[in-house]
Amino acid sequence: MQLPSFQVPPRTIMTPGPVEVDPRVLRAMSASILGQFDPSFTSLMNETMELLRKVLQTENHWAYPIDGTSRAGIEAMLCSVIEEEDKVLVPSFGRFGYLLTEIAERCGADVHLMHCEWGEVFDPQDIISEMKNIRPKVVAIVHGDTSTxxxxxxxxxxxxxxxxxSLLIVDAVATVAGTEVKTDEWKIDGLITGTQKCLSVPAGMAPITYNERIEAVISLRKAIERGLVPQEQLTSRNLDRRIQSNYFDLSQLQDYWSPARLNHHTEATSMLYGLYEGLWIILEEGLANRYQxxxxxxxxxxxxxxxxxLSIFGNSSCKLPTVTCVEIPDGIDGEAVRAMxxxxxxxxxxxxxxxxxxxIWRIGTMGYSCQKRNVLLTLASLEAVLLRHRVKIHPGEAVQAALDVYQQAVKQSS
Amino acid sequence: MQLPSFQVPPRTIMTPGPVEVDPRVLRAMSASILGQFDPSFTSLMNETMELLRKVLQTENHWAYPIDGTSRAGIEAMLCSVIEEEDKVLVPSFGRFGYLLTEIAERCGADVHLMHCEWGEVFDPQDIISEMKNIRPKVVAIVHGDTSTxxxxxxxxxxxxxxxxxSLLIVDAVATVAGTEVKTDEWKIDGLITGTQKCLSVPAGMAPITYNERIEAVISLRKAIERGLVPQEQLTSRNLDRRIQSNYFDLSQLQDYWSPARLNHHTEATSMLYGLYEGLWIILEEGLANRYQxxxxxxxxxxxxxxxxxLSIFGNSSCKLPTVTCVEIPDGIDGEAVRAMxxxxxxxxxxxxxxxxxxxIWRIGTMGYSCQKRNVLLTLASLEAVLLRHRVKIHPGEAVQAALDVYQQAVKQSS
Incomplete structure (x- = not known):
């Protein structure tokens, strides 16, 4: 074979994910493998749940990762809760709102989609009025939509x-650990996040949490796998309301993440190491400091x-703090700029x-990527590239303005 | 918080997975993150497909990992192929055969289950006769069932x-890279494996491959996500036959793993590094050497x-070479022995x-765990533990017998 050997060029990643990862997380991931039922590993699972509760600001018992990327967590939550013909209200203000409708539809939901212009969000009262009309079982909504x-x-x-x-299910993939997400205080019933954004762990896990209201729905749909326990214990398999996915069946995943440890999948060992270390780093920094x-x-x-x-896209009163959308100047090939x-x-x-x-271009400031050095290098480089593309900008201003912000912050805190 | 800091005790893992991982794989996984559309990363995706084809012994174009554990790969394959009321024949000779029925049922299949005693496999002619009766769209079967x-x-x-x-879909999670699996020569249409067994990469990915016959079925069910392409291109969204899962929709995953790179999930960066390196290690050793x-x-x-x-469980003529099932002696608490x-x-x-x-106990000899040192240490230690539990065995014989086998092999090869 004529393949190049494994090499990763140095990168500064200023996208809405995947973002750079603290070297401590990568070191944790390089630890040797533990068996999935090794007490050292099951302790790590329990401790990860404890750390997750703190990061997700919840007292929920259930807080654990789905082994898959963010949308795996969304699908696990929705397909475990939604049954055929259930009414689901999805107020969508970007691509990831549409994704919620896509997934809910595939679960057989009767989806009611509310639109708003890309670049805006909803007046909560409009959503509440629509809830009164529709009386949905579930309201599914994105907290921070990176697309807009x-x-x-x-x-x-x-x-x-x-x-x-109604049950409120929230996709907080783009916000958790980057800006305030108060699961319990805001009365969120089910919440999903992802590792590759502000948690700053490699892509591949989707931490979720849910309360007793969601657990009650899931418990009614529980069906234990054949071949896993002796046949005589399988008299009631509850097939009518069985969750349509085996992999995403939260009633089975709960048993795996409980002392029962009923075998489901084989937990992703190294990714769990990474998640555990990533959550520690977040709590060491402190949530308030991290948001700041x-x-x-x-x-x-x-x-x-x-x-x-340059102009910032969208209504600034509802700007997502972890993603900045920049309007591409007229006549400029945005992809050529990105490539350079x-x-x-x-x-x-x-x-x-x-x-x-x-x-628009989208610039992320998330997790480990969200640091002064990266912001300054990005501004300086983007300026140079735009000048090279003959865009009329104010040379030399960008980095100075950013430095002013940082200097001001130091003054205020001292 | 009073949690212990991250630590992993040293282990020799002789289970049917997850197994130990070559330190080279762990080092590869500790490389820094690349963006999912960075050309350095998309090249790595393409190269991984090329390596996978060789390890899976196939000329299929489609060979890529599902971001999830093994059963995620099984579910992706089955739910992308199976439509409501499709006839699926599942000849099951252990727990993982049952898992195929569980997943197929949740896809709405009309499942026809064939049983055989645990410890045996089927006479292929019995399956072929049943196929003639049922005329299934899909025959789904496990290649090596670790449960038996x-x-x-x-x-x-x-x-x-x-x-x-009929389409033949095979769960080869326990066999690929440990014993011969000839995807094309055996006329397997769709095949699934997992990383955490003989591939010896951490759990969390499920490489799959499938041919044009499966691709044809999938293509008929393709529906592009809303919000991903401009609305006017979405005239035909093909909703009637849409695959019931978004995350496991192979028609979308294909587009992500093709030059179109249509965004679906965010590929699990570090896991892909690990898979790539793990596949390289397999091909460096050579498939024949590895099976030997x-x-x-x-x-x-x-x-x-x-x-x-001690006695080995099951019919030896169909023994899985990567798992050895040992009968627990009468009156012995198998769990106490394992714990010690x-x-x-x-x-x-x-x-x-x-x-x-x-x-029974099940002892795995898979991937990086499958080495002389591990076999000898396991035998010596198991002997000591059994003596401690007052089991009547022949002391001192086990390791000597194993050494004889290794010595004989050296003589034969010289």
Whole structure:
């Protein structure tokens, strides 16, 4: 075979994920394998649940990762809760709202989709009115949609769901550990996140949490696998309401993540090591400090982009703090700019999807990638690339504006 | 928090997975993150496909990993192929045959289950007769079932499927890279394996391959996600026959693993590094050498167990070379023996499921765990633990018998 040997070029990753990972996490992942029922490993599973509860700001008992990428967690939550013909309300303000409808439809849901313009979010009262019309079993919504860089306020929606008996399921993939996500206080019943964004662990796991209201639905649908326990214990297999996926069946996953340890899949050993270490790092930094760091780097980035003369896309009152959408100047090939930034400077920023494709770049400030050095290097390099593409910008302004933000922050804290 | 810091005790893992991993794989996994659309990463995806084809002995174009554990791969294959009411024949000779029925049922299949006694496999002619009665769209079968330690011959079944128009889907999780699996020569249409067994990569990925016959079925069910391409391109979304899972939709995954790179999930970066390196290691050793190494260590283990005076479970003519099932002597608490082996010697062997629970231990000889040192240490330690439990065995015989096998092999090869 004529394949090159394994090599990874150095990169500064300023996309909405996957983002850079703390070397401590990578070191943890290089530890040797433990068997899945080794007490050292099952302790690690229990401790990971404990750390997750803290990061997700919840008292829920159930808080564990799905072995798959973020959308695996979303599908596990939705398909375990939604049954054929269940009414599901999905207020969508970007691509990942559509993803919720896609997954819910495939679970057989009667999906009611609410749209809003990309770049905006919903007035919570509009969602609450629609809930009154539809009386959905589930309201499924994205907290921060990276496709448009917007963040939906959730507290009022959570209160309304609790009052009306709807279950609130939230995709918080882009926000957890980067900005405030108060699972219990906002009355979120089921929440999904992903490892590859602000948790700053490699892609491949989707931590979830859910409360007793969701557990009650799941328990009614429980069916133990044949061949796993003696036949005589399988008198009631509860097949009518069985969850349509085996891999994503939370009633089985619960048993695997409980002292019963009923065998389901083989937990992803090295990824769990990485998640555990990543969660430790977050709690060592402290949630409040971590959110503050994300805000500061976002402010510096926005100040730099604006000083350069570029425009920030979308309604700023609902801007997602972990993603900054930048309008591509007229007549410029956004992909050529991205390619030069990657090829010459080793810096990656993201393009975008659907109606926004070719219209905006998306710059992430997430997790380990969210640091001063990265923001400054990105601004300096983007400026150089734009000048090279003959875009009319204000040379020299961007980095200075960002430095001002950082200096101001030091002054305020001292 | 009062949690212990991250630590992994030293272990010799002699279970049917997860098994030990070559330190080269762990080093590869500790490389820094690359963006999912970074050309360095998409090249790595393409190269991984090329390596996979060689390890899976196929000319199929489609050969890529599902981001999830082994059963994620099985579910992806089955739910992408099976539609409501499709007839699926599952000849089951152990727990993982039942798993195929579980998954197929949840896809809405009309499942026809064939049983055989645990410890046996099927006469291929019996399966072929049943195929003639039922005319299934799919025959789904396990190649090596670790629950009973048996391996089903597949070549005749493959030929019969090709002739009759049925699709043959094989769970080869326990056999690929440990013993011969000839995907194309045996006329297997779809094949699934896992990383945590003989591939000797951490759990969390399930490489699959499938041919044009399966691709044709999948293509008819293709439906692009809303929000991913401009609305006007979504005139035909083909919703009637849409695959019931979004995460496991092979028609979308194909687009992600093709030059189109249509965004689906975020590929699990570090796991892909590990898989790539693990496949390289397999091809460097050479498939024939690797199978030979697995046979030799199995022979030494079986010779040792037998010399000790213990019995090997099941029909030896269909023994799975990568798992050895040992009958637990009468009156002995199998779990106490396993616990002492782990606690005092740091060696892990496996218990078993369903009807065999408490009756057999299962000892794996897979991948990096499959080496002389591990076999000798396991035999010596198991002997000591059994003596401590006052089991009447022949002291001192086991390791000597294993050494004889290794010595004989050296003589024959010189």
């Amino acid at each position: 860089g917007r963040m939906q306020p959730l507290a009022e929606i959570g209160a309304a769901c609790r009052e009306s008996g 760091r994300h805000r500061l780097n976002e402010q510096a980035l926005v100040a730099g982009i604006t000083a350069m003369g 930034l990657l090829d010459e400077f080793g810096i990656e920023i993201a393009s975008s999807f659907g109606p926004l494709h070719g219209k | 330690g048996r391996m089903q011959p597949l070549a005749e079944i493959g030929a019969a499927c090709r002739e009759s128009g 190494r697995h046979r030799l260590n199995e022979q030494a283990l079986v010779a040792g167990i037998t010399a000790m005076g 082996l782990l606690d005092e010697f740091g060696i892990e062997i496996a218990s078993s499921f369903g009807p065999l629970h408490g009756k």
